[in-house]
Amino acid sequence: MKLLNRIVVVTGAGSGIGRACAIEFALEGAKVIAADINLEGADETVNQIKAASGTAIAFKTDVSKPESVRQLVEFTIKTYSRIDALINNAAIQVNKTIEDITFDEWNLQMSINVGGIFLCSKYFLPYLKQTKGNIVSMSSVNGYFVEPMCAGYCTTKAAIIGLTKAMAIDHGHEGVRVNCICPGYIDAGLAEGYFQSQPDPLKAREEAGKLHALWRIGKPEEVGRVAVFLASDDASFMTGASVVVDGGFGSGLPPK
Numbered sequence: 692m693k694l695l696n697r698i699v700v701v702t703g704a705g706s707g708i709g710r711a712c713a714i715e716f717a718l719e720g721a722k723v724i725a726a727d728i729n730l731e732g733a734d735e736t737v738n739q740i741k742a743a744s745g746t747a748i749a750f751k752t753d754v755s756k757p758e759s760v761r762q763l764v765e766f767t768i769k770t771y772s773r774i775d776a777l778i779n780n781a782a783i784q785v786n787k788t789i790e791d792i793t794f795d796e797w798n799l800q801m802s803i804n805v806g807g808i809f810l811c812s813k814y815f816l817p818y819l820k821q822t823k824g825n826i827v828s829m830s831s832v833n834g835y836f837v838e839p840m841c842a843g844y845c846t847t848k849a850a851i852i853g854l855t856k857a858m859a860i861d862h863g864h865e866g867v868r869v870n871c872i873c874p875g876y877i878d879a880g881l882a883e884g885y886f887q888s889q890p891d892p893l894k895a896r897e898e899a900g901k902l903h904a905l906w907r908i909g910k911p912e913e914v915g916r917v918a919v920f921l922a923s924d925d926a927s928f929m930t931g932a933s934v935v936v937d938g939g940f941g942s943g944l945p946p947k
């Protein structure tokens with residue numbers, strides 16, 4: 692097991708990619724704190740981990756609120772006295788143009804997708820320095836290649852790539868590694884929301900698969916396994932990286 696008894700906090704662990712990350716970490720022996728604004732979802736993640744003989748606890752957290760993040764940090768340290776890896780995964784996606792998105796929607800998306808990473812990293816860093824731990828944040832291929840109708844979301848995902856590099860430079864000398872993952876379309880909540888926002892959701896889903904060299908959208912666990920790799924000692928010389936996990940996003944040919 693790559694992460695036996697490591698303490699790992701996963702935000703947005705109540706569904707989709709966050710849930711898959713939590714499960715993959717637990718399968719590698721980590722003790723997981725599944726943090727989500729949706730406690731029911733986080734509880735379900737914990738149930739699935741326990742059913743596979745893993746260790747996990749759910750904790751209700753709103754990553755956009757300083758007090759809520761401080762409570763998550765306090766709970767983690769009270770429970771386990773340490774943290775080894777922070778997985779910043781929680782996000783929302785507003786599928787609107789800049790003309791259509793409201794001021795409040797813009798601010799909310801920024802405060803969860805970027806502000807949440809700022810707050811969780813800020814308040815966990817003193818403890819990550821103690822364990823020479825690491826941070827893995829969830830960006831997106833939308834940090835590099837933009838798509839219609841989600842300008843604000845793309846902005847947040849590009850910001851995460853910059854923030855990752857900046858934190859890596861600031862904290863490398865303290866032994867803390869910071870990386871991010873840029874998934875292509877993955878069969879999880881935000882992609883589904885995007886398909887539903889299109890005139891023909893089923894067609895949008897089918898067309899999305901064809902945008903990948905592998906001619907399909909990815910599975911959440913295919914991202915979770917990369918998060919495990921980045922958080923493990925196997926990635927000991929990786930920091931400031933944005934690791935693309937996108938099945939060859941951009942174009943594709945039908946399988947032979």
Ligand SMILES: NC(=O)c1ccc[n+]([C@@H]2O[C@H](COP(=O)([O-])OP(=O)(O)OC[C@H]3O[C@@H](n4cnc5c(N)ncnc54)[C@H](O)[C@@H]3O)[C@@H](O)[C@H]2O)c1
Nearest residue numbers: 703705706707708728753754781782831877879880881882
């Ligand atoms: N699904 C994709 O195709 C895809 C592609 C690239 C990147 N991503 C990234 O992967 C991550 C997960 O996406 P997903 O598709 O699994 O989405 P999802 O909607 O299934 O999961 C997001 C989780 O975040 C939680 N959350 C939302 N606001 C929160 C808050 N304020 N505090 C705490 N938790 C909060 C939700 O309750 C939910 O459980 C996101 O960062 C997303 O940008 C997804």
